[in-house]
Amino acid sequence: MNQDLSEPQKYHELAYYTLARRDPSFIHQHIVDVYTAQRADESTKPFAITFALVGLYLYVEKNYSGKAVQKAHTELAKKRKRWPSFSLPEQRGEFTVSNVVNELPGEKRDEAIKKWCVSVWEAYEESHQEIVNLVKQELR
Numbered sequence: 001m002n003q004d005l006s007e008p009q010k011y012h013e014l015a016y017y018t019l020a021r022r023d024p025s026f027i028h029q030h031i032v033d034v035y036t037a038q039r040a041d042e043s044t045k046p047f048a049i050t051f052a053l054v055g056l057y058l059y060v061e062k063n064y065s066g067k068a069v070q071k072a073h074t075e076l077a078k079k080r081k082r083w084p085s086f087s088l089p090e091q092r093g094e095f096t097v098s099n100v101v102n103e104l105p106g107e108k109r110d111e112a113i114k115k116w117c118v119s120v121w122e123a124y125e126e127s128h129q130e131i132v133n134l135v136k137q138e139l140r
Contacts (some may be wrong), residue, residue, distance in 0.1 A: 030066050
């Protein structure tokens with residue numbers, strides 16, 4: 001992987017990797033969610049942050065596949081039109097897309113994706129209960 005690439009370029013390379021794998025669990029959904037949560041700023045739409053955090057919660061805490069997370073996102077979109085605002089932590093995980101793309105493709109890289117998701121989910125600790133409550137309320 002080219003070390004001179006920007007973070008967005010590395011993300012696009014990783015997205016190509018996850019989509020090209022055509023794995024039935026659809027790991028690609030996890031990189032979409034984690035990248036959104038880690039790179040969000042004041043201009044990021046509340047629904048994007050909500051979906052990202054719900055996706056991270058379902059993956060990290062409930063071991064949902066990417067396909068199952070995608071289905072949960074679809075259900076959530078059908079039920080709700082107003083989205084909560086979450087405070088963005090200053091530090092959003094020590095693990096980044098760079099760490100992931102530096103791993104060899106295959107099992108090592110897929111494990112790095114999980115570590116990245118855990119790192120970012122943990123950084124949003126103050127939002128955990130609100131996400132858990134939202135999932136319980138909207139996605140029974």
